[in-house]
Amino acid sequence: MTDTTTSDWAKKDAEQQAEIRARLRLPKHIECWDDERDIGNGIIVTLHLGWSFEQSHEGVRGFDTVTEAREETRKKWLYRCDDDCEECAFHSREETA
Numbered sequence: 001m002t003d004t005t006t007s008d009w010a011k012k013d014a015e016q017q018a019e020i021r022a023r024l025r026l027p028k029h030i031e032c033w034d035d036e037r038d039i040g041n042g043i044i045v046t047l048h049l050g051w052s053f054e055q056s057h058e059g060v061r062g063f064d065t066v067t068e069a070r071e072e073t074r075k076k077w078l079y080r081c082d083d084d085c086e087e088c089a090f091h092s093r094e095e096t097a
Contacts, residue, residue, distance in 0.1 A: 024066075030073055043069045050081045050088050057087050 020026070020033050032046040042062040052059050053072070056079075063069035071077070081088045 027073070027075070029075070029078065033069075045069055045073055047073075047078070050085075052079050052081070053077070054079055057081075 017032055020035075021030075024033065026033055029048055029051045030045060031048045032044070034044040034046075036042065036044060042064050043066065044060065044062050047053070047059045049059070053061050054077075061072065063072065
């Protein structure tokens with residue numbers, strides 16, 4: 001049995017995301033694109049901190065198709081928080097703690 005550390009998983013995930021980003025030509029505001037359709041879920045898209053779907057601070061959303069995910073993640077459908085956003089500042093502090 002192989003002993004896999006958390007850093008090994010993180011490295012593998014980063015490599016997979018880099019491959020997906022290159023293949024799909026994803027914009028920089030998308031942090032993660034996770035296609036789980038093969039297990040009965042959808043495409044899960046995670047936006048980078050400071051971006052959200054609409055003004056809801058919803059940074060993760062699921063989609064049924066690649067077309068739907070691409071359309072909804074175009075900048076015209078996204079909201080960019082300003083530097084004074086308390087919620088983004090809070091989550092930013094959480095990530096660095």
